[in-house]
Amino acid sequence: MVRSQLVEDNISIREKNDGNLKDGILIESTDDVFEQGNTWPAKLQRLARKFKIEQRGIERVPENERTDINGVINVGTMWLAANMAVSSFAIGALATPVFFLGFVDSILAILCFNILGILPVAFFSTFGPVFGLRQMVLSRFFFGYYGVKIIAVLNILTCIGWACVNTIVGAQLINAVNTNVPGFAGVLIIAVATFIVSLFGYKVVHAYEFWSWIPSFIIFLIVLGEFAHSGKFSNLPMGVGSSEAGSVLSFAASIFAYGSGWASYSADYTCYQPVTISRTKVFFSTFCGLIFPLLFTQMLGATVMTASINTPEYAESYATSGIGGLLAAVLFPPLGKFGQFCLVILALSTVANNCPNIYSVSLSTQVLAHQTARVPRFVWTLLATCCYIAIAIPGYSHFESVLENFMLIIAYWLAIYEAVSLTEHFVFKKGFGGYTPEIYNQPLRLPPGIAAIGAFCFGVFGAVMGMSQVWFIGPIGKHIGGVYGGDIGFELAFAFAAISYFLFRTLEYKHFKR
Template sequence: MVVSSFAIGILAQKLFFLGFTDACLVCFFFNMIGVIPVCYFSTFGSRFGLRQMVLSRFWFGWHGVKIIAIFNILACLGWSAVNSIVGAELIHAVNNDVPGYAGIIIISICTLLVTFFGYKIVHVYEFWSWIPTTIVFLIILGVFAHSGDFVNLPMGFGVSEMGSVLSFGSVIYGFATGWSSYAADYTVYQPSNQSRTNIFFAVWIGLMIPLLFTEMLGIAIMTATTLNDGVNKYADGYAASGTGGLLAAVLFDPLGGFGKFCLVILALSIIANNCPNIYSVGLAVQVLGGKLTQRVPRFVWTAVGTGVYIAIAIPGYSHFETVLENFMNFIGYWLAIYEGIAFADHFIYKRRMAAYVLAHYDQPSKLPPGIAAIFAFCCGIAGMVCGMSQVWFVGPIALKAGEAPYGGDVGFELGFAFSFVSYAVARRFELKFFGR
């Protein structure tokens, strides 16, 4: 329940020119798809007591998982950078004298202070922080509904609409499935006999309700920027300070100083969103192996990661929408490939939890060689390239899924399909020759 997910909803009209109803339908169905891997992987944490990257050794092998860990580190840092930009926009909207880079540093340092002291402090902060932000979002909903400025933008049609739906869906999927690569990191503390069904649906409810609420709220409020009644405070606010300016246009006139207080609360909500990202950086670094990564305390890697994502976020502040779209697609692409390999191994070859020999998690000679997984990962990349739709490249299949020259993004769908099928075939040969 944070402002980053609200910012995702804004992209429906801003970048993809969708109407209200079609954008909400895309939001619903692609979130449904995206959260399923997160929910499923979360059930592994309690049963095995292993973090997600360590657990991934059973699918990718001792050496292959290091490639996945690098992608996970990049994803965590990217998430943190994107989120901190949103928080900085809110701070700038409250006080124009605070530049974007200062807001990014404020959010980043506050996040570091929470994660510095380990999981228990992170858990306590996450346990309570959703309450004030939920209250603020309800206030935003009430004020905007009372204003009567909602515009029911019509649904599009034809090939252009199909391309926009697929491309926005890719962004929604990337945001929803983004926790897959560290889902088990935060369920390892559950009892080993905890019901997997309970964990699955607890995570499902905990993701779906806030994602749908905040993203659809962003979709609705962004429609007001299309009002044609002279001066448009929503469009002006968004042009001045992005997400923060848009929310300021909703709150400042009717609520005054209290509206500014609400924006500060939302800006601080970014800390809750960034804590799991930056905390998991240290866990992923240690999976890379070697004396350096093992002996250096995790809080040091957390601090280093903080410095890196600050350096990424500051230059990205001035063109946030492009950064957000490209990053969400990157997340969706690589995680779809990761999920395709993991699901192929689990459902075709292991099939049950008892097939995992936990004693092998730190024994390279007894883990899979990882050749099939790396081969499938490369095949997944090939599928991703064929289906991706970016400003700098549009794949041949994507071009057929939407209106030229932009097409429709089907990169994550093809990445999953290619990696799943290729792993299912290659793993059979790997088992035959290596027996593990």
């Protein structure tokens, strides 16, 4: 029996758990050593247990601890709450002011590219109950023990970036309710509330998300009703020609990035599900939990934003307070004080949207090195919170440009991640039966990662060829959408990464036999 199997059987190997690489096996912390000794991590873990804070980090969840009693309901409501949020509304609202799209083309892009974006999220969610591993740890089976560290860094940046974007939207809403509350105060309110929920870990995050979508959904229905009653909808015509094609593709990349942005931490929220749960149920629970709020909020955002073209008060409110001002223009005149209350509820929906980011960023940080894995998860949660507060406050007044550029870049690297992971799973692993989860912490038995890193570089090349950013338009992208180009970076990134990975991995496997 190899040493990692002894860990899984909870046999004490504390005297060997010094973090050194021996026989190709790196022993990571396990339940029986969480609180042992007088080191500061051990003391913090004892403090965590006292306050019922989740102590487990990237260690594999044993089968006897995968006892999430609510099953697939917890899975679906997790993503329902995380996306029934004002930041999702803001994504749809970008269609007109940023990408100059009409109404019908905006709606079609939202529908098609959300479906495309969330399919990988739903698929990776099925890995959690089977293996009891977090998404970044699972990624070692695709990128290797050392190669995954690059992916973990990108995921950390993604989590921090999303947290900034989401928090800025919520702060704008608070400012729209009371202009005496400056942007930095709104950022602090939302960040602290998010930290409190994320601090306690998996169970508390799921418990919060289980209910928090309900008031947000009710308020969005009120927004829909009030806007429909106002009669200010403007059916902006669809454009034509290469400029229209470029705008649709660039907006589609933003939609894809938002929906697919959860893929790099999908399994984090199913790893406590029973191993006997149906993978099909997990897949469709995740898919439904994502698709409904994404389509509803983004289509609502695109619809409301159409009024800003022909309604001066909408345009002025949006120019003054961003998305918060736009929603205030819909709710304040007819609803008065109750409209302000509705905006506060929507601002707090950002907490549900941010919790997955701030919970998962700690797990990605632990993957970076043995030293970071020894630091308790909740410490990284605190540090990540401080980090995105420091970024969100100065970024408050530049929301649209930050959001557009950030989301497009996310689409690029996530497309590469999904290309490598899906190719490995279906072509080389040939499904779930090709995994040996016990070797998740054994570098010499995992894929070397050379092929994955090579494919990643080719994927980046594809993204550069097809991107259309303010600061750079790729040679292919510039031929898609006229003067301003059209962004097909994530499509090319996926294609380049998948094809090159298949070729590189074939050679790698023949040489290394793993």
